[in-house]
Amino acid sequence: MTQHYRITLLPGDGIGPEIMAVAVDVLQVIAKQFDIQFEFKECLMGGAAIDATGEPLPAETLETCRNSDAVLLAAIGGYKWDNLPRHQRPETGLLGLRAGLDLFANLRPAKILPQLIDASSLKREVVEGVDIMVVRELTGGIYFGKPRGIFETETGEKRGVNTMAYTVSEIDRIGRVAFETARKRGGKLCSVDKSNVLEVSQLWRDRITELSKEYQDIELSHLYVDNAAMQLLRWPKQFDTIVTGNLFGDILSDAAAMLTGSIGMLPSASLGASGPGVFEPVHGSAPDIAGLDKANPLAQVLSAAMMLRYGLDQPAAADKIEQAVLKVLDKGDRTGDLMSAGMNLLGCRAMGDSLIKALED
Numbered sequence: 446m447t448q449h450y451r452i453t454l455l456p457g458d459g460i461g462p463e464i465m466a467v468a469v470d471v472l473q474v475i476a477k478q479f480d481i482q483f484e485f486k487e488c489l490m491g492g493a494a495i496d497a498t499g500e501p502l503p504a505e506t507l508e509t510c511r512n513s514d515a516v517l518l519a520a521i522g523g524y525k526w527d528n529l530p531r532h533q534r535p536e537t538g539l540l541g542l543r544a545g546l547d548l549f550a551n552l553r554p555a556k557i558l559p560q561l562i563d564a565s566s567l568k569r570e571v572v573e574g575v576d577i578m579v580v581r582e583l584t585g586g587i588y589f590g591k592p593r594g595i596f597e598t599e600t601g602e603k604r605g606v607n608t609m610a611y612t613v614s615e616i617d618r619i620g621r622v623a624f625e626t627a628r629k630r631g632g633k634l635c636s637v638d639k640s641n642v643l644e645v646s647q648l649w650r651d652r653i654t655e656l657s658k659e660y661q662d663i664e665l666s667h668l669y670v671d672n673a674a675m676q677l678l679r680w681p682k683q684f685d686t687i688v689t690g691n692l693f694g695d696i697l698s699d700a701a702a703m704l705t706g707s708i709g710m711l712p713s714a715s716l717g718a719s720g721p722g723v724f725e726p727v728h729g730s731a732p733d734i735a736g737l738d739k740a741n742p743l744a745q746v747l748s749a750a751m752m753l754r755y756g757l758d759q760p761a762a763a764d765k766i767e768q769a770v771l772k773v774l775d776k777g778d779r780t781g782d783l784m785s786a787g788m789n790l791l792g793c794r795a796m797g798d799s800l801i802k803a804l805e806d
């Protein structure tokens with residue numbers, strides 16, 4: 446039976462529309478091959494939305510996102526909007542989208558592709574075969590805890606305050622996403638905290654341990670965050686899925702991503718308890734190369750694969766896209782950001798055509 450999905454497309458700014466066009470072409474081919482029907486609706490977000498409506502996330506865009514099965518976002522922002530007041534900045538639209546869809550789980554894969562191994566700053570034998578997923582809590586912890594602010598003490602000295610807090614329900618919901626994610630991957634979950642020092646981390650560890658009784662098939666381990674940072678660089682292959690809070694996840698997901706060496710290759714997913722997830726590349730809108738047909742569309746295409754795997758439960762279709770990416774890299778096709786001697790330099794559009802060919806072969 447044909448599966449029907451409503452997908453909201455947010456191409457945004459800079460290279461966004463170019464890389465989104467490639468991802469949509471890829472999804473159209475996949476739709477035919479897997480008996481899927483996509484109903485795409487394009488909406489304004491970021492700088493493009495500010496120019497058209499004065500707001501980075503118009504109410505109509507959020508409403509359309511809420512009423513869809515998944516949201517595919519490219520990138521937002523650019524020099525033109527950098528000096529607007531904070532509530533009118535493109536990034537404010539991104540925070541509004543996360544809050545509006547209650548996206549509390551951020552999934553950031555860091556997978557070394559054999560063809561790009563030399564792009565990593567670490568030695569080949571350390572990174573070869575690395576395939577990590579960092580599950581970061583996105584709407585709680587120290588970035589949102591109260592009290593927060595810069596206050597004056599009794600002596601008149603300034604004192605900056607933030608509060609790291611997690612409730613049991615916040616820990617449990619991210620924990621469940623992480624166990625379920627590990628189940629779709631290698632079956633191993635490492636929970637990262639600082640429970641030797643922080644009470645909030647002690648509660649985190651207690652809850653994750655408790656939850657693991659419901660996921661007996663998943664091998665659970667715990668690491669302190671300082672050790673986790675060290676282990677990521679020392680022996681990253683020991684990790685399969687990592688779950689951690691907002692602050693630790695922010696830092697560790699960037700560190701894990703850089704093991705792979707190339708920003709144009711990294712997708713991400715942000716998920717809520719129910720309702721649509723948002724799938725987007727990790728990189729920004731690259732205004733320096735916008736409109737020049739130089740962008741690497743692969744992170745966007747891999748975000749579409751994550752949408753199929755984690756948002757729409759279509760793992761076979763996701764596998765097909767990921768294999769097509771490997772095929773074009775095997776052929777030696779490279780956009781400028783990945784270029785090295787002896788490879789074929791392609792523009793964004795031509796990379797898209799090569800992917801379509803790989804999918805249809």
Ligand code: NAD
Pocket residue numbers: 460519520521522523524536539708709725727728729730731732733734739740741742744782
């Ligand atoms: P960036 O990721 O846009 O660019 C960093 C460098 O990487 C640039 O040299 C760029 O050309 C290159 N690059 C990025 N993606 C590429 C791709 N797909 N193919 C080839 N090269 C690529 O980061 P930045 O320059 O710090 O930010 C530019 C704008 O993007 C800013 O307005 C920033 O606020 C915004 N931004 C948006 C997001 C988002 O939409 N989630 C994330 C980060 C930055």
